[in-house]
Amino acid sequence: MSCILARPDRFPKTCQVFEKGSKTMKRSIIFLTILTLFLLACNSLPRPRERATAVPATPLPAAPTKTLPPPGSKESPAPGAVEALSGGGARLSTGDGLSLTLAADGQITAVTLDGDPLPIAPAPPLVVRDLTQAGADDAPNLLPNPGFESGQSGWSPLAASRVDVNVVNQTARSGSRALEIRSWEEGGRGAIISDPIPVTPDGRYRISGYFQIEFGYVDESGVPTFWQDDLYDGERMITGLYLQWLDAAGTPLSKTPQLAAALHWNAQTWRKISRELTAPPEAAAAQIIAGAKPVSGAVWVDDLVW
Incomplete structure (x- = not known):
């Protein structure tokens, strides 16, 4: 390169190229210098990292203590405030002006809204029990002759109209009888009622039984075996289990028996229906009724439980 630059007369074109390149390089250096100064003036260039210094921790302020206003006060308690009461109870606030006072057993004894008491009524506690064996009988059967193995002993025909009510040995769920x-004419109905069985007022009882229909759910003509429009309709009986509650003098507590459990589904095979219910406070005895209203064919009943 030095020989070329020393003899420009021999390499005129080459020297012109180098001269142009030198001018371009100078211009680039000047442009970069100006750009650097501009960025420094605008604080746009990255600066060297500074060593982090520890900042002393500032302790957090203590949380305010939640307190409840005295009973009857118009002041709204703090949200979520809970106050232990003497005797094991508690008083709590939901934060929207509602305050509940609870006894030691969890019963709500007082309710206030923005300090104003609300009327409340006592109610029995909610009882939860194990339902894994809900279908099992956990008490002796109080019904005598529940499977009609002794004929109609302990039972009496009731309201037999255009039907025959008998104990037969051709069809039975258990044992030899049912x-x-x-029915021998459309529109017939019939039932059988047990002798009175002593009960405890307000006692809890379970009634159950098995039903089977000769034609399943519908008969050969396609007509429903049971008229479902009669369900819970006055004195017009439907197939199922009923209860007649009696007072201490043996007088029925109501004009018509209480429908305990209705059969309103397919029962071509033995179908169990059941219900738990509470005896009325005036009840001293109960009579179990098994009734049916077939359009045609027969209905069988077996293995009743009370």
């Missing part, structure tokens, strides 16, 4: 209610 109750049969067989």
Whole structure:
């Protein structure tokens, strides 16, 4: 390169190229210098990292203590405030002006809204029990002759109209006998009622039984075996289990028996229906009624439980 630059007369074109390149390089250096100064003036260039210094921790302020106003006060308690009461109870606030006072057993004894008491009524506690064996009988059967193995002993025919009510041995769920209610004319109905069984007022009882229908859910003509429009309709009986509550003098507590459990589904095979219910406070005894209203064919009943 030095020989070329020393003899420009021999390499005129080459020297012109180098001269142009030198001018371009100078311009680039000047441009970069100006750009650097501009960025420094605008604080846009990255600066060297500074060593972090520890900042002393500032302790957090203590949380305010939640307190409840005295009972009857118009002041709204703090949200979520809970106050232990003497005797094991508690008073709590939901934060929206509602305050509940609870006894030691969890019963709500007082309710206030913005300090104003609200009327409340006592209610029995909610009882939760294990339902894994809900279908099992956990008490002796109080019904005598529940499977009609002794004929109609302990039972009496009731309201037999255009049907025959008999104990038969052709169809039975268990043992050798069952109750049969067989229709010989459309619109018939029939039932059988047990002798009075002593009960405890307000006692809890379970009633259950098995039903089977000769034609399943519908008969051969396609007509429903049971008229479902009669369900819970006055004195017009439907198939199922009923209860007649009696007072201490043996007088029925109501004009018509209480429908305990209705059969309103397919029962071509033995179908169990059941219900738990509470005896009325005036009840001293109960009579179990098994009734049916077949359009045609027969209904069988077996293995009743009370």
